[in-house]
Each structure stands twice: as structure tokens, then as C-alpha cells.
Amino acid sequence: MDFLANLQIGFGVALTVQNLLYCFAGVLLGTVVGVLPGIGPVTTVAMLLPISFTLDPISEMIMLAGIYYGAQYGGSTTAILVNIPGEASSVVTTIDGHQMARQGRAGPALGIAAIGSFFAGSVATLTICIAAPPLAAIALNFGPAEYFSLMVCGLIAAVVLARGSVLKAIGIVVLGLLLGIAGTDVNSGVRRFTFGLTGLADGIEFVALSMAIYGIAECAINLEKKDEQAEVTRAIGRVWPTWADIRHCTPAILRGTVLGSLLGVLPGGGALLAAFGAYTLEKKVARPPRTFGNGDIRGVAAPESANNAGAQTSFIPMLTLGIPSNPTMAMMIGALMIHGISPGPRVMTERPELFWGLIASMWIGNLMLVILNLPLVGMWVKLLRIPYRLLFPAIVGFCCIGAYATNSNATDLFVMAFFSVFGYLCLKLECEPAPLILGFVLGPLMEENLRRSLLMSRGDPMVLIQEPISLTFLIAAVLLLLVVAAPAIQKKRDEALQE
Amino acid sequence: MNTAKLIRRLAPALLCSLFVAAPITLPAAAQSYPAKPIKLVLPYAPGGATDVIGRTLAQYLGETIGQPVVAENRTGSGGIPGTDYVVRSAPDGYTLVMMDPALIINPTLLPSVPFDVFKDLQVVSRVNSSPLVLVVTPGMPAKTYAEFLTYAKANPGKLNFSSAGIGTTPHLAGEMFKQQTGVDAVHVPYRGIGQSYTDMMAGKISFAFSSAAGALPFTKDERVRPLAVTSLKRAAIYPNTPTMDEAGLKGFDVDLWYVLLAPAAVPAPIVAKINEAMVKALALPEVKTAFAKIGAEPVSSTPAEGAAFIKSEYEKWKKVLTDGNIKEQ
Structure with a gap:
């Protein structure tokens, strides 16, 4: 059978001593940069590209891939323990994960994150094996109209996701959109919202913005909560979740895995969108739903499974189409090209050892990560014992290094400083920043695709509902809006009742 | 009194020796070049064609010039921040930049560029030609x-x-x-x-x-x-x-080229040295093979040929931009 023969080739390649070592190096490094806010897989892969040019392409891909999915494991650790996402994709994990840590259940939260990630990773690996060609065919059918509608859907999901006032969430999403379109407009070349600063010509740097809000502003807020912090420090809890926890989480892990695998395949998707999507879905689907935002273990299990699944399935468009779905994948394509390999469908047939070796290494890497993360969780737990006044300078330091290292551009540091103050005010005003980030990421893509589809239709907006896939997304968006509207009314009623 | 007379008599000789010494000391500085690693700025994000060309060049130029050449990505719109960084660096030949046609398109396309391509920079050599x-x-x-x-x-x-x-x-x-x-x-x-x-x-x-x-x-x-x-x-x-x-479209010629540039104030003997090493590096079969993978062919030139080349490219694109009324604001 083809499938087994392919896996045999894959494991034959991945299990050589050399490749096992590179796989281990990748996942270890991935965990470390995942834990550290301010340094992400994109920065790490970029920094490692020059070194990895000297490696065999297979070993190189195995290591770089390990960094990317390894970071998804590491990112959750910081999210749960310090309420700062180590990775952007663990943003939603902070919501329930850190609440669990405050309730003294940091251990089970970390445990379920690792178990969920491993399960999702294994499933995603199998998914790539079986479904790479047909799934790639689906993504290939997406034109600008479809992308636009998909993103509309994503943004509305961001509003659903936000805690508290829907009005505030909409305001924050719109602000995110506006911040996202700062810089040189792709369609006309006009520079928008740059205040004449050349440093802003490329727009606001995502790393600087997210570090400002999730690194520095969160730290500042946390510094104010001295007493609560002390409570967390004393209560840690055991790492392994109880069987009841696992049974409770199983549907969440399954849903997160499936949704994450699907969202990972979409260009522009990947781990981040997967985590957001899974959390939103879980909030809507799981019963009883009331405990989300207050330390519900399913709120950790679902997005953590989803981001790992998404991180891995985002290799599908890269490997089968040669089209990157996110910046890390773009780097991987660059790395392959340096070795004279053009990413595309031919990789699978011409370099089966590369394709299947990489996939087999992902499963091995996930196994390593569980071993690396669960016993070592104790070490990360010790981070909690470090008071914020000591951790704070370290985090600020890492954030500054991360923001600067991305482009070696000092403007990014000023951007970060500005948005740190902005983020602090936002949090003070009880505005959830997650929709801001999603709006920021999706805004420019959405605008670009809308204008591109209108350029192609010569200005006819009907194109958005004439394409069936696009229409489906728009209908889903409308349904989501209705869902938002209903609980908003309910929430108001609840508030009124409480008062 | 004797001393004053002596000085007066020696003055022309002293002056002469100064002028004679100058051309001798300058090549001496150039002769020791390169005494330390050279930085090659690549003004675009890692991962693209610029990287393939730039890093291949860094490796083999390092071999032919006898000092490591370290490629460094300094990204930013239109390659301007990276190029500007080199314009502002010390004109000692230890900081170079590799740029693509945006170099000579930007002055017409953009309302302002922080440097003058033809005054603040000099071409060391062409690097490649890719259609x-x-x-x-x-x-x-x-x-x-x-x-x-x-x-x-x-x-x-x-x-x-x-x-x-x-x-x-x-x-x-x-x-x-x-x-x-x-x-x-x-x-x-x-x-x-x-x-x-x-x-x-x-x-x-x-x-x-x-x-x-x-x-x-x-x-x-x-x-x-x-x-x-x-x-x-x-x-x-x-x-x-x-x-x-x-x-059928006579004379239609578009090239996605790169050129190696140095700050304008780098002394000619140093530029000549880098050029010599460039010509050697670009003639290596390994470089040809590496460039071929992304559809590029190595092309070297003298600094003067390179300067004339970018000038003609500047004129060509200026016409297209002006006729098409293409502008960024």
C-alpha cells in the first residue's frame, strides 16, 4: 500500500541519528522561544537561516519545522503561568489557562495543553499524510473574493470571542483594522497614517504591537495586582490532569484538532487563527458554557490542540502548492530554494524522502515535546516563584530584543513603547485586546483581497455573492452576527437582573 | 637666523614630500585592505531571490577577497533603509550593499529618497542578469x-x-x-x-x-x-x-539585476580591489550553478560600466513611470 510505503520512507529518513538530533535541537529551541515572549519562531527561523544553509536540506527542514511546532508547546506554558502569550497563537490560552493557574490548577492546565497538543499533532501528521493532495485542491480554489469573505467571518468571530461589551469589541476590532492598514497601500502605493515617518512606511510591525500589548502592558497591569500574584505563587497543583479532567476535555480536544487542522490549511491561517477559532467554537458548543473565561480546562485544551494542529497542517499548502500560509512557511520556502528545491507538487514525487521524512519527523518531534514539556513543566512552574518586579525587567528586555531583532529597525521600539501605553489604557478600560490583534492581522489582508476582487470584477460588488464558496462564508458570517446579537441581548438582561 | 633660513630653503622640499607621500600612503591603506570581515547588506527580507544571490555572493566573494563577507538583512520598504544604512556607513570599503532595480526606480516613483543614488553611492560591479x-x-x-x-x-x-x-x-x-x-x-x-x-x-x-x-x-x-x-x-x-x-516586440529588454554598491567616498583603489575579487568570484562555476537555480546568470562589470548601466536603467524606467503616471505619495 502506498500510504504505508510512504511512511516507511519517511521514518527511514527521520530515524537516522543525524535527523533525530536536528529534530531534537529544533523542538528544544522551539520550546525555549515559545516560552520566551518577544522571540517567536519567525525570528528564530530567520536567525537560523544563515546557519542552516550548510545543512542537508532534509535535516534543515526537520529542524526548522521543529522550531515552529515546538513553539506552540512552549507558548502555552507562558500563557498559563504568566498570563503572557509566549506565542501569538497562545493568546486565547491566557484567558482560561491563567485563570486556572490563579485557582491553583496550573499543573493540570499545562498537562492538558501538552496532551492536547500531542494528540492534535499526531492527528495533524496523519492528516497531512492522507489529505495533503485533496486539501490543497480546496485551498487552490480560493480567489480574492473567497479570502475576503473568509476574513469577514474571522473578524466577526473576533467580536464573538471578546469578553464583556460587544460594542467595545466592535470598536476595538475597527481600531485594529485601521492600525493594520497603516503604511504603504499595496494597491495605490499611497502611504496612509504614517505621519510622514519613513519608519512607518511598512506599517506597524506586528511583533512590536503584540509584544507591547501582551508583553509590556500586561506586565504593568499585573504589577498592580500584588496580592493575587502571591496566591498563585503558593498554589501550583499536580501536573497530570485527573481522569475526570481528561474525559471532560476529550470532546474539546477533538473539536480543536479538527478545526485547527482545517484552519491551518488556509493561506493566511495557521496556528493563530486556529487557536482563536477553536476557542470561539468551544465557547459556543461546549456544555455547560458558563465557566469559560473563569478557568475552564476546555478553554485550554481546545485552542492548544488547535494551534498545534494548525501549525502542522499549515505545511500542506507550502509543501503541495509552494505557497506560504504564514511568515514561517515563507522562510521554509526560502530555505528550500537555497538548496535548489522549488516547493510544489513535484517535491512529493521527486523528493519523497524530503516530504515524507519531514512528516515522519513531526510525529517524532511531538513525542519528544511531550517528554520535554511534561517533566520539565516543574521547571517552568518555578517561573511563578519569581516575583513580577524581577520578571518584569526580563520580559521588557526580551520584548525589546524581539521587537528590534525582527527588522533591526529602531522605529519598532518606539512603536512598541507607544502601544505599551495604549495597551495599558485599553486594559484599564476593560477593552479586550484580542480582537485588536485579529483585526490588525486580518485588516490589510481583507482590504487587499476586497480591492483585488473588485479590480478583477471591474468594480462590481456582486462578485462576492456570485462565488459559491464566498457566499457560504458570508452566510456563516451573518449567522455568527445573529449569534452575537442574541447573547448580547441576554447579557444585558443578565446584567440588569444582577443589579 | 640660520634655522629660519634653513626652513625657508627646505619648505618647498617639505611641501613636495607631502604631496609625494600622499599617493604613497593611500595605496598603503588600500594594500592592507581587506584587514577585517566585510559586511554585505541585503536590503530585503530573508528567504527571497535576493538572499540566494546575496548569500552565494557573500560566500564566494569572501573566498576571492581573502576575508569573510557577512551577509546581513536590513529590511524596509523599497530597500531604502538598508541602502541608506550603507550610504551613512564609514567609506572604508567594509560595508557594501547589493540592490535591485528599485535602486533607480525609487527616485522617480517616490516623492523623496533620503540619498542620491548617483552622488552618494558608486557601483563596484554588476552581479547578475535575470530575465x-x-x-x-x-x-x-x-x-x-x-x-x-x-x-x-x-x-x-x-x-x-x-x-x-x-x-x-x-x-x-x-x-x-x-x-x-x-x-x-x-x-x-x-x-x-x-x-x-x-x-x-x-x-x-x-x-x-x-x-x-x-x-x-x-x-x-x-x-x-x-x-x-x-x-x-x-x-x-x-x-x-x-x-x-x-x-516581435523589438528592443523589449527587462532585467531583474543586482549591483554591488559602496558609499561614494570609498577610495578608488579599494573599489578596484573589490571589483577584482568580484570578477573572479562571478566567474566561478559554483556561482554560475547556484545562480542558475533561480534563473540568474552571473554578470560582472567594471565600476564605470556598472555606473553607465544603472544610469541607462534609470532613464528607461523614468520614461515608463512618467508616461504611465505611476507615483507613490
Whole structure:
């Protein structure tokens, strides 16, 4: 059978001593940069590209891939323990994960994150094996109209996701959109919202913005909560979740895995969108739903499974189409090209050892990560014992290094400083920043695709509902809006009742 | 009194010796060059064609010049921050930059550029030549350039062409094509030419002047159709594809080149040394092989030839930009 023969080739390649070592190096490094806010897989892969040019392409891909999915494991650790996402994709994990840590259940939260990630990773690996060609065919059918509608859907999901006032969430999403379109407009070349600063010509740097809000502003807020912090420090809890926890989480892990695998395949998707999507879905689907935002273990299990699944399935468009779905994948394509390999469908047939070796290494890497993360969780737990006044300078330091290292551009540091103050005010005003980030990421893509589809239709907006896939997304968006509207009314009623 | 007289008599000799010494000390400084590693600034994000060319060049230039050449990515719009960094660096020959046609397009395209390409920088050598490839969507009936031209003229305003953004070489090649043939097509910019291939395969984009590196994976298995290359002679990676010039559009010549530049104040003997090492490095078969993988051919030049080359490129694109009224604000 083809499938087994392919896996045999894959494991034959991945299990050589050399490749096992590179796989281990990748996942270890991935965990470390995942834990550290301010340094992400994109920065790490970029920094490692020059070194990895000297490696065999297979070993190189195995290591770089390990960094990317390894970071998804590491990112959750910081999210749960310090309420700062180590990775952007663990943003939603902070919501329930850190609440669990405050309730003294940091251990089970970390445990379920690792178990969920491993399960999702294994499933995603199998998914790539079986479904790479047909799934790639689906993504290939997406034109600008479809992308636009998909993103509309994503943004509305961001509003659903936000805690508290829907009005505030909409305001924050719109602000995110506006911040996202700062810089040189792709369609006309006009520079928008740059205040004449050349440093802003490329727009606001995502790393600087997210570090400002999730690194520095969160730290500042946390510094104010001295007493609560002390409570967390004393209560840690055991790492392994109880069987009841696992049974409770199983549907969440399954849903997160499936949704994450699907969202990972979409260009522009990947781990981040997967985590957001899974959390939103879980909030809507799981019963009883009331405990989300207050330390519900399913709120950790679902997005953590989803981001790992998404991180891995985002290799599908890269490997089968040669089209990157996110910046890390773009780097991987660059790395392959340096070795004279053009990413595309031919990789699978011409370099089966590369394709299947990489996939087999992902499963091995996930196994390593569980071993690396669960016993070592104790070490990360010790981070909690470090008071914020000591951790704070370290985090600020890492954030500054991360923001600067991305482009070696000092403007990014000023951007970060500005948005740190902005983020602090936002949090003070009880505005959830997650929709801001999603709006920021999706805004420019959405605008670009809308204008591109209108350029192609010569200005006819009907194109958005004439394409069936696009229409489906728009209908889903409308349904989501209705869902938002209903609980908003309910929430108001609840508030009124409480008062 | 004697001393004063002596000084007066010696003064001309002293002055003379100063002038004589000057030309001797200068080559001495150049002779010790390079005494430390050289930094090669690549003004674009890691991972693209610039990286392939730049890092290959860094490696082999390091070998021929006898000191490591360290490639460093300094990204930013239009390659301006990276180039500006080199303009402002010490003119000692230890900081160089490799730039693409944006170097001479920016002054016309943008309202302001923080430096003057022709006054603040000097060309050390050309690096490569890589043609663009005219590719069309597989659903298009045209199989040759001539058929494509007829088809395009028969469907005015209906075709879309993609580019890597406003003012990029693929965009300007498309504009030049429109200006020279009178074809009416709509420009649809993307953030990179690679992104537009999905839409081209789906038929939403009719044609593009793509970088050879971007086109290669898609033309190999015929997911898009190459009709012509934009160089005046056929490209090694597309031996069976005619040039635009051969196919009927006389003199159509678009090159996605790179040049190696140094700050204008770097002394000529040092520039000559780097040039000599460049000529040697670009003649290496390893460099030819590495460049060929992304559809580029090594091309070296003297600094004077390089300067004349970018000047002529500047004039060529200035005309296209002005005629097409293409501007960034």
C-alpha cells in the first residue's frame, strides 16, 4: 500500500541519528522561544537561516519545522503561568489557562495543553499524510473574493470571542483594522497614517504591537495586582490532569484538532487563527458554557490542540502548492530554494524522502515535546516563584530584543513603547485586546483581497455573492452576527437582573 | 637666523614630500585592505531571490577577497533603509550593499529618497542578469506571443496582469508592454509575484511578467504557460522560450539585476580591489550553478560600466513611470 510505503520512507529518513538530533535541537529551541515572549519562531527561523544553509536540506527542514511546532508547546506554558502569550497563537490560552493557574490548577492546565497538543499533532501528521493532495485542491480554489469573505467571518468571530461589551469589541476590532492598514497601500502605493515617518512606511510591525500589548502592558497591569500574584505563587497543583479532567476535555480536544487542522490549511491561517477559532467554537458548543473565561480546562485544551494542529497542517499548502500560509512557511520556502528545491507538487514525487521524512519527523518531534514539556513543566512552574518586579525587567528586555531583532529597525521600539501605553489604557478600560490583534492581522489582508476582487470584477460588488464558496462564508458570517446579537441581548438582561 | 633660513630653503622640499607621500600612503591603506570581515547588506527580507544571490555572493566573494563577507538583512520598504544604512556607513570599503532595480526606480516613483543614488553611492560591479518571463494562465487560447498579442488586443480592458506591487520590475515591465503595444489591461498588485500564481492558475489573472525564480516551479509542470523571456538573448533556464525581441516586440529588454554598491567616498583603489575579487568570484562555476537555480546568470562589470548601466536603467524606467503616471505619495 502506498500510504504505508510512504511512511516507511519517511521514518527511514527521520530515524537516522543525524535527523533525530536536528529534530531534537529544533523542538528544544522551539520550546525555549515559545516560552520566551518577544522571540517567536519567525525570528528564530530567520536567525537560523544563515546557519542552516550548510545543512542537508532534509535535516534543515526537520529542524526548522521543529522550531515552529515546538513553539506552540512552549507558548502555552507562558500563557498559563504568566498570563503572557509566549506565542501569538497562545493568546486565547491566557484567558482560561491563567485563570486556572490563579485557582491553583496550573499543573493540570499545562498537562492538558501538552496532551492536547500531542494528540492534535499526531492527528495533524496523519492528516497531512492522507489529505495533503485533496486539501490543497480546496485551498487552490480560493480567489480574492473567497479570502475576503473568509476574513469577514474571522473578524466577526473576533467580536464573538471578546469578553464583556460587544460594542467595545466592535470598536476595538475597527481600531485594529485601521492600525493594520497603516503604511504603504499595496494597491495605490499611497502611504496612509504614517505621519510622514519613513519608519512607518511598512506599517506597524506586528511583533512590536503584540509584544507591547501582551508583553509590556500586561506586565504593568499585573504589577498592580500584588496580592493575587502571591496566591498563585503558593498554589501550583499536580501536573497530570485527573481522569475526570481528561474525559471532560476529550470532546474539546477533538473539536480543536479538527478545526485547527482545517484552519491551518488556509493561506493566511495557521496556528493563530486556529487557536482563536477553536476557542470561539468551544465557547459556543461546549456544555455547560458558563465557566469559560473563569478557568475552564476546555478553554485550554481546545485552542492548544488547535494551534498545534494548525501549525502542522499549515505545511500542506507550502509543501503541495509552494505557497506560504504564514511568515514561517515563507522562510521554509526560502530555505528550500537555497538548496535548489522549488516547493510544489513535484517535491512529493521527486523528493519523497524530503516530504515524507519531514512528516515522519513531526510525529517524532511531538513525542519528544511531550517528554520535554511534561517533566520539565516543574521547571517552568518555578517561573511563578519569581516575583513580577524581577520578571518584569526580563520580559521588557526580551520584548525589546524581539521587537528590534525582527527588522533591526529602531522605529519598532518606539512603536512598541507607544502601544505599551495604549495597551495599558485599553486594559484599564476593560477593552479586550484580542480582537485588536485579529483585526490588525486580518485588516490589510481583507482590504487587499476586497480591492483585488473588485479590480478583477471591474468594480462590481456582486462578485462576492456570485462565488459559491464566498457566499457560504458570508452566510456563516451573518449567522455568527445573529449569534452575537442574541447573547448580547441576554447579557444585558443578565446584567440588569444582577443589579 | 640660520634655522629660519634653513626652513625657508627646505619648505618647498617639505611641501613636495607631502604631496609625494600622499599617493604613497593611500595605496598603503588600500594594500592592507581587506584587514577585517566585510559586511554585505541585503536590503530585503530573508528567504527571497535576493538572499540566494546575496548569500552565494557573500560566500564566494569572501573566498576571492581573502576575508569573510557577512551577509546581513536590513529590511524596509523599497530597500531604502538598508541602502541608506550603507550610504551613512564609514567609506572604508567594509560595508557594501547589493540592490535591485528599485535602486533607480525609487527616485522617480517616490516623492523623496533620503540619498542620491548617483552622488552618494558608486557601483563596484554588476552581479547578475535575470530575465522576467511572460507567463499566461493555462486557460488562455494563445500558445505563442503573437497569438497572445492578438488575443489581448481583441479583448481590451478585459485582461488582468499581476505584479509584486506598485513600481516593482514586474509591474513596470507590464506597463512598458502596454505602452509599446497599446494593449489595455488592468494591473492587479500583490505583495509578491508568488502570491498571484494561485489566481493565475484559476484564470483570474491573465498574464504576468514574473521573475524567473517565481515562475520556474509553475512553468515546470505547465500550471502556467511561459510565452517569452524579457532578455535580449534567450535564457539558459528557458532555452525553448523565445525572447520578446525575437517574438516581435523589438528592443523589449527587462532585467531583474543586482549591483554591488559602496558609499561614494570609498577610495578608488579599494573599489578596484573589490571589483577584482568580484570578477573572479562571478566567474566561478559554483556561482554560475547556484545562480542558475533561480534563473540568474552571473554578470560582472567594471565600476564605470556598472555606473553607465544603472544610469541607462534609470532613464528607461523614468520614461515608463512618467508616461504611465505611476507615483507613490
